[in-house]
Amino acid sequence: MNCKIPNGCIYGLVGSNGAGKSTFLRLISGIYRPTSGSIRFDGEEVYENPSVKRKIVFVPDELYFLPQANLMRMATLYKSIYESFSFERFHNLTKTFGLSETANIGTFSKGMKRQASTILALSAMPEYLFFDETFDGLDPVMRNLVKQVIYNDVMERNTTTIITSHSLRELEDTCDQLALLHKGGIVFESDIQNLKTQLFKVQVAFDGEFDRSRFASVEILNYTQMGSVATFIARGEREGVVCKIREMNPILLDVLPLNLEEVFVYEMEALGYAFGEILM
Amino acid sequence: MKKIFSIKLYVEGLKRIKLPGIAAAIAVILLNALLPLIEILNSHRRYDITGVIGHSVTSVEPYEFLPFGLLMLAFGAIFAYSMFSFLNERNRSDFFHAIPHKRICVYLSFVSAIFTWMFAILAVSTGLNAILYSFSQYHSVNLSVVLVTPLVMLVASTMVAAFMTLAMTLTGTVISNVLIFVLVLLFGRTVGQIFVTALRELAPIVKYGDSFLNYLELEFSLPFKLLTGEGFDNTPLVIYTAVVTLLVFAVGAVCYVRRRSETATKSAPSRFLQHVYRTAISLPFFLFIVLTAITDGLDLSAQLALLVVALLVYCLFELMTTKKIKSLVKALPMLVIPILLSGIFTGAVYLSRNAVLNQVPTLDKVESIGKQESVSYNPTYRELRTNDTFIDSDEAKELVLKALERNVEQIRKYGNTRGWVIVDEN
Numbered sequence: 001m002n003c004k005i006p007n008g009c010i011y012g013l014v015g016s017n018g019a020g021k022s023t024f025l026r027l028i029s030g031i032y033r034p035t036s037g038s039i040r041f042d043g044e045e046v047y048e049n050p051s052v053k054r055k056i057v058f059v060p061d062e063l064y065f066l067p068q069a070n071l072m073r074m075a076t077l078y079k080s081i082y083e084s085f086s087f088e089r090f091h092n093l094t095k096t097f098g099l100s101e102t103a104n105i106g107t108f109s110k111g112m113k114r115q116a117s118t119i120l121a122l123s124a125m126p127e128y129l130f131f132d133e134t135f136d137g138l139d140p141v142m143r144n145l146v147k148q149v150i151y152n153d154v155m156e157r158n159t160t161t162i163i164t165s166h167s168l169r170e171l172e173d174t175c176d177q178l179a180l181l182h183k184g185g186i187v188f189e190s191d192i193q194n195l196k197t198q199l200f201k202v203q204v205a206f207d208g209e210f211d212r213s214r215f216a217s218v219e220i221l222n223y224t225q226m227g228s229v230a231t232f233i234a235r236g237e238r239e240g241v242v243c244k245i246r247e248m249n250p251i252l253l254d255v256l257p258l259n260l261e262e263v264f265v266y267e268m269e270a271l272g273y274a275f276g277e278i279l280m
Numbered sequence: 281m282k283k284i285f286s287i288k289l290y291v292e293g294l295k296r297i298k299l300p301g302i303a304a305a306i307a308v309i310l311l312n313a314l315l316p317l318i319e320i321l322n323s324h325r326r327y328d329i330t331g332v333i334g335h336s337v338t339s340v341e342p343y344e345f346l347p348f349g350l351l352m353l354a355f356g357a358i359f360a361y362s363m364f365s366f367l368n369e370r371n372r373s374d375f376f377h378a379i380p381h382k383r384i385c386v387y388l389s390f391v392s393a394i395f396t397w398m399f400a401i402l403a404v405s406t407g408l409n410a411i412l413y414s415f416s417q418y419h420s421v422n423l424s425v426v427l428v429t430p431l432v433m434l435v436a437s438t439m440v441a442a443f444m445t446l447a448m449t450l451t452g453t454v455i456s457n458v459l460i461f462v463l464v465l466l467f468g469r470t471v472g473q474i475f476v477t478a479l480r481e482l483a484p485i486v487k488y489g490d491s492f493l494n495y496l497e498l499e500f501s502l503p504f505k506l507l508t509g510e511g512f513d514n515t516p517l518v519i520y521t522a523v524v525t526l527l528v529f530a531v532g533a534v535c536y537v538r539r540r541s542e543t544a545t546k547s548a549p550s551r552f553l554q555h556v557y558r559t560a561i562s563l564p565f566f567l568f569i570v571l572t573a574i575t576d577g578l579d580l581s582a583q584l585a586l587l588v589v590a591l592l593v594y595c596l597f598e599l600m601t602t603k604k605i606k607s608l609v610k611a612l613p614m615l616v617i618p619i620l621l622s623g624i625f626t627g628a629v630y631l632s633r634n635a636v637l638n639q640v641p642t643l644d645k646v647e648s649i650g651k652q653e654s655v656s657y658n659p660t661y662r663e664l665r666t667n668d669t670f671i672d673s674d675e676a677k678e679l680v681l682k683a684l685e686r687n688v689e690q691i692r693k694y695g696n697t698r699g700w701v702i703v704d705e706n
Contacts, residue, residue, distance in 0.1 A: 031377045031541050050283070054380035062371040080288035081379045 003179055003186050008158040010150065012175030012192075014168055020184040021164035022061065025130045028162075029058040041128075054082060055127040059134045063117045071101045074120055082124040090123035093149065111138050118146055122153055129153070129161045135174070136165055147174045172260045180264065188267055195263045198235055204245055205229045205252035217244055221266045233258070233266045286381055286389050293393030297362045301397040304355040305404070311351070312405040316412040323418035349433045349506050352402065356437035359394045360444035361457065367448055368457070373544040383537045391529060394441050398434060406430040425512075432512050435522050436502040440465070442528040449535035456547040456557070456601045463561050464528075469504075470564045472496030475629060478574045482633040485687050495520075547601035554601070559617050561597045565590035566622040574629070594618070637688050641681070648672040649680050 001024065005011045015021050026032045028039055030046040030053050039046050046052045065074055071094060079085040094101050097115045099108075105116060114134055121129060129150070135143055153159045165171050171178060172192070179189040199221070205228050206214075212223050215232065218241055222233040229252065234241050238255065245253055258266075294301075366372035376386060410426045413419045447461035476493045480486050486493065494500050502521040505511030511518070539549060548554035569586045576582070594615060598608045648670035671677075 026374065026541075029378050031374050033540060048382055050380040050382060050385075052380075053378070056378075056380075058374075058378045060371055060374055064371045064375040077292060080292050081381070 001181075001184070001186055003189055005160060005162065005177070007160050008154055009177055010154060010161045010163065010175045012171035012178040013162060013164040013181055014166065014171055014178060015164075015181035016166060019181045021166075021181055022132050023184075024181070025058060025132050025162065025164060029053075029056055029130055031058065054084070056130065057082070057121040057124045057126040057128070058130045059117050059121045059132065061133040061136075063113050065105045065113070065116070068104060068106065070104055071099060071116055071119070074105070074116070075101075075123065078120050078124055082126075084125040086123055086125055089125065090119065093119040093122060096149065097145065111142055114138060115142065115146070118149070122149060125157070127157075127159060129159055131161070131163045133165055135163065136167060136170055143170075143174070150174070168260050168264060178260075180268070188264070188271065190267075192260070195260065195267075196257070197238065199258055199263050199266060200234060200238055200241075201231065201256040201258055201262075202234050202241070202245065203229065203231050203252065203254040203256065204250045206248070206250050214248065215245070221270045283382065284384050284388055285392070286385050289381060289386060289389035290392050290396075293363060293390040294396060296390070297359050297393065297397060300355065300358050300362050301401070304351065304358075304397070305401045308351050308355075308401050308405045309408060312409040313412065316409055316416070320412070320416045320418065323416065327418065349436070352398065352433050352437040353440050353503055353506070355401075356394075356398060356440035357444040357461065359397055360441040360448065363390050363394055364445060364448035367539070368452055368454060368544055370541070370544045373541045377541040384533060387533050387536045391445065391532075394445075395438060398437055398441070402430040402434050402437075429512055432502070432518055433506070435518055435525065436506050436511075439521050439525040439528070440503060442525045442532065446528050446532040446535065449532050449539055450553070450557075451548060452543045452546040453601065459561060459597065459601065460557060463557065467560055467564070469496075469498045469501055471567060471625075473498045474564065474567045474571050475625070475632075478571050478629045479632050479636070481575045482629065483636040483691060485684065485691070486636055554598075554607075555611070555614055555617070557601075558594060558597050558611060559614070559621070562590055562594040563618045563621055565593050566618045567625055570622055570626050570629075590618075591615070637691060640685055640688055643674065643677055643681060646677045646681065649676050 003011075013021050013024070023032065027034055028046065030039075030049065033047050041052045041055070044052050046056070066077060069077075075085070075087065075090050079087070091101075097119060099112060099115060099119070105113065108116060118131075118134065121131075135146060138146065150159075150161055154161065163171060163175060168178075175192055177189065177191050178195065179186045181187070207228070210228075210230070211225070212220070212230075212232075215223075215230075218232075219235045220232045221235055224231050242253070242255060366376050377383070379386070406426060406429070410421050413421050443465045444457075444461050446464055447457050450464075451457050451460050473496065476496050479493070498504055500517060500520075502511050502517055505514065505517065543549040548557055565586070569583050569590065572579075572586060573583060594611075595608055598611045599605075602608075649672075650670045651666055
């Protein structure tokens with residue numbers, strides 16, 4: 001795997017089951033020992049290295065809480081483990097999320113447990129936060145709240161966050177960068193803003209006959225034509241492309257935005273992958 | 281200096297086993313309060329009837345500590361299991377592997393917490409016991425017993441905790457935790473006992489009593505001794521147990537540090553170790569076939585029945601730990617290993633027998649002749665004097681040596697117990 005994750009970035013990693021998302025996070029969290037090679041943070045290996053590990057908090061898909069514990073008890077545990085754990089932040093976050101610090105976590109719903117684990121992770125004040133499918137299944141309101149809290153952390157403390165999911169929609173409005181993981185390797189990686197603005201759908205119609213060669217000056221990923229109407233996926237700066245097409249005097253010109261899934265589909269097809277086989 | 285102990289993790293460890301700790305404390309302390317009260321009441325009743333304060337002023341006997349000692353042995357295993365049970369589940373195991381502490385630090389902090397609970401329970405319960413007896417006009421408190429007995433109990437229960445801890449680091453499911461705990465606790469002693477029994481059968485002149493072979497026997501194990509109310513005054517045994525305990529904890533530390541988090545929910549960290557466990561668990565049963573052949577001779581039906589038992593143990597272990605018929609099918613060809621090891625064991629027994637039988641000393645090598653009698657718990661003067669008496673006359677030495685040579689000859693001629701062992705009475 002080869003990827004670049006800038007400091008203060010919220011990096012999304014999407015892939016199907018068995019792609020290697022959880023394994024990747026567990027490796028960089030120092031839980032798994034690599035069978036070969038090494039994983040380093042600022043030149044220091046992470047495995048069995050407390051000085052690096054104290055900068056990292058990993059929140060897994062299957063959450064762990066002490067039996068019969070409440071949030072306060074878990075906070076005490078985290079405080080004993082992470083020296084930087086802040087009770088002030090912990091109390092603020094529990095208030096923000098509306099969770100009880102004294103209720104048995106066993107009585108919490110699935111969503112509330114995920115919130116609880118997020119609170120504990122953020123209160124540990126780490127430099128690196130890794131969430132493994134933690135937000136999958138959260139309702140939109142709660143997802144927005146979690147997103148906001150993570151954003152605040154990134155803004156205030158320049159925390160670097162990696163979030164994995166098997167759903168693009170879960171990551172779309174949370175992450176700065178997205179990568180697609182397939183069979184243990186990254187096949188595609190890009191900035192989200194770039195993805196959304198650099199690719200768009202164009203519908204155009206002309207009098208008379210024409211074919212794809214007419215649009216030689218435009219970078220096209222996917223082209224279909226039915227009669228005098230052509231539909232294609234263009235990559236590039238939107239205004240520039242629209243100007244070029246207008247100069248060709250079309251009788252119809254429509255520019256439609258793409259959702260993230262469509263972007264991924266076309267980008268993957270351009271790379272030679274069948275997207276449907278990768279993300280079920 | 282690398283941090284190998286954390287006070288905060290140690291305190292967390294104390295909290296982790298708070299429940300079994302409190303349960304053990306209540307059970308043990310109650311028992312230690314009840315026993316003296318019952319004993320004092322009984323003594324008071326005897327005084328009321330006889331007007332005499334006992335036949336003598338008695339001291340508190342070590343065997344009176346036995347009930348709570350047994351409890352402590354059980355709780356030693358329970359504490360270790362509770363502390364390291366996180367190793368059986370992926371999410372819990374991942375959590376403790378993710379925390380910013382070295383694994384050795386986690387291990388030592390948690391082991392220290394186990395030891396603290398056991399020490400505290402024993403100290404409080406023994407102190408309470410002694411205090412209650414000290415108020416009794418019918419009893420005197422033997423301070424050495426009060427100090428030594430809980431220490432012996434602590435060593436024994438810590439050893440049990442050490443073996444359970446080792447088992448937890450080597451396995452990832454509850455069934456395999458328990459089976460491997462039994463294996464590591466009993467394997468060495470069981471194989472040793474079978475060896476010694478077989479050797480004594482084949483070479484009856486092998487010395488009983490004070491011999492290095494005693495160290496191989498099941499009896500030379502403090503937990504087993506405590507079950508019969510003995511062992512409190514056997515200093516070499518206590519020291520040996522303490523050394524073994526430290527060694528087992530050290531091996532456990534290495535295993536814990538090397539253990540992968542992914543071992544959680546698996547019966548063994550690797551297929552190779554699964555083979556080792558299965559072979560080791562079934563080996564004593566195969567060796568038992570060898571033992572019965574040596575002690576009772578060849579009896580096809582009996583040995584066949586024992587073989588079936590051994591095979592059942594072999595197969596059941598694999599099925600219980602992996603829950604897959606496919607694993608069992610793959611394991612069947614590996615049956616050749618315990619069979620091979622049984623053959624090697626048999627060879628070792630016979631080689632040892634020959635070595636023993638060849639050890640007939642010459643007259644000039646014998647310093648003196650002595651007679652050994654088993655010494656009872658309250659030995660008589662005769663028993664003590666007999667064991668302390670040695671005869672160094674050449675005539676006596678020659679007489680005994682000749683008898684020994686005849687014994688060896690008879691053993692070589694008639695094999696095992698079918699032969700006669702002759703002692704010259706002149």
